[in-house]
Amino acid sequence: MIYLITGGSGFIGSHLIEQLLRNGHSVINIDNFDDFYPYQVKIKNTLESIGKISDFEFSDKTKDINRLISLSNTGQYTLYYQDIRDKNGLENIFKNHSIDMVIHLAALAGVRPSIERPLEYEEVNVRGTMNLWELCKDFNIKKFICASSSSVYGNNEKTPFSETDNVDNPISPYASTKKSGEVIGHVYHKLYHIDMIQLRFFTVYGPRQRPDLAIHKFAKLISNEQEIPFYGDGNTARDYTYIDDIIDGILRSILYLEKNNGVYEILNLGENEVVTLSEMVTTLENALGKTANKKILPMQPGDVIKTNADITKAKDLIGYHPGTDFQNGIKKFVEWFLRKRH
Numbered sequence: 001m002i003y004l005i006t007g008g009s010g011f012i013g014s015h016l017i018e019q020l021l022r023n024g025h026s027v028i029n030i031d032n033f034d035d036f037y038p039y040q041v042k043i044k045n046t047l048e049s050i051g052k053i054s055d056f057e058f059s060d061k062t063k064d065i066n067r068l069i070s071l072s073n074t075g076q077y078t079l080y081y082q083d084i085r086d087k088n089g090l091e092n093i094f095k096n097h098s099i100d101m102v103i104h105l106a107a108l109a110g111v112r113p114s115i116e117r118p119l120e121y122e123e124v125n126v127r128g129t130m131n132l133w134e135l136c137k138d139f140n141i142k143k144f145i146c147a148s149s150s151s152v153y154g155n156n157e158k159t160p161f162s163e164t165d166n167v168d169n170p171i172s173p174y175a176s177t178k179k180s181g182e183v184i185g186h187v188y189h190k191l192y193h194i195d196m197i198q199l200r201f202f203t204v205y206g207p208r209q210r211p212d213l214a215i216h217k218f219a220k221l222i223s224n225e226q227e228i229p230f231y232g233d234g235n236t237a238r239d240y241t242y243i244d245d246i247i248d249g250i251l252r253s254i255l256y257l258e259k260n261n262g263v264y265e266i267l268n269l270g271e272n273e274v275v276t277l278s279e280m281v282t283t284l285e286n287a288l289g290k291t292a293n294k295k296i297l298p299m300q301p302g303d304v305i306k307t308n309a310d311i312t313k314a315k316d317l318i319g320y321h322p323g324t325d326f327q328n329g330i331k332k333f334v335e336w337f338l339r340k341r342h
Helices: 011-022 039-049 061-072 087-096 111-116 118-138 173-192 214-223 243-259 277-288 312-318 326-341
Strands: 002-006 026-031 077-081 101-104 143-149 195-201 227-231 264-269 293-297
Touching (some): 002 011, 011 039, 061 077, 087 118, 101 243, 118 143, 118 173, 143 243, 195 243, 214 326, 227 277, 243 264, 277 326
Parallel strands (some): 002 026, 195 264, 227 293
C-alpha cells in the first residue's frame, strides 16, 4: 500500500511512518517544518523514523531540509517540503503518486497559541484540510484518516467523554478548527463517498514528544533545576495516552478502512486513565530523581479542566486496547529523554 502522511516529520507522524515502513508499505511524507518548534527536532524525527541515524550537521533551514530530502528519499519513502495551504503544490504531489490512503496528521497545534493567531489556525487546520479533501475527490482517493482532538469536548461535564456527546461548545480556536474538520469531513464523505475515520487523540506523550508539550517541557525544566509553570491548584486532569497505543489505534483504523466501505466514524483514542497535574509532576519527579520547583500561576484561557476518554467504541469497532499505564509510559519517556540529552 502507498500511504500519504501529512505531518510525517512530527511526533505522531514519525512514529507512524516508522511502523508503516517496517510493515513493508510505501510512504509519502508531506511536512512544512513549521517554526512552531525547532525544525532540527523534525529532521531528527525523520531520520529516526526511516532508520538513518546520522551525525547531521545543521546550518541553514532550507539547505538542511533539502539535504534531508536527498538523504532520505528512496523507492519506499518520499519526503516533500510542502505546506498544505498550497493546493497547487499538493496537486503536483498527488499527480506524481498513486495514493491508496491519506492519513492527515498535520495541523497548527496548541490551544493557547490559537487564541493569539486564530486566523492562521483556520487557514491551516480548516482550509489546508479541505485542500486535501478536494484533491482526494479529484484523484478518486476514497480512504482518509484525520487527526481530531479531545479538545473538541470543551469543558464537558459528563465523564468519560463519549463520541455521542454534544461538542458544540469548544473553548479555543484550535478546538473549533478540529470540530470543523469533523463536520466538513462528513460533507466530503456524503458527497464524494470518501471513507473516513476521525480520531480524537487524548494528550499523546512518549519519545519524540513535541518540546512545547507539558511532559517534555517539565522534564527539561526539572532536569535543569528551573521553575515549571504550574497552572491552577494542580487538580486539572488529562487522559494521557502513550504514543505506542496511539500508533496501534491508527494502524487498526487503517485496516478497518481497507476492509470496509461506506465508513464515516469518529473514535476516541485515549488511555481511559485520568491523571491530575499534581500526579503528573510527582511521577516525573520520581522518574527523574529530582524535585520540581513550581511557579504557581492562574488557569489559562482555553484550557479545559479535565479530559477522559470513553474508548468503548474504539474497542468494539477496531479492537483498540491501550496497554501502557502512565507510570510505565513516563518511565519509557524519561529513558528516551535522558538518552537524548547525552
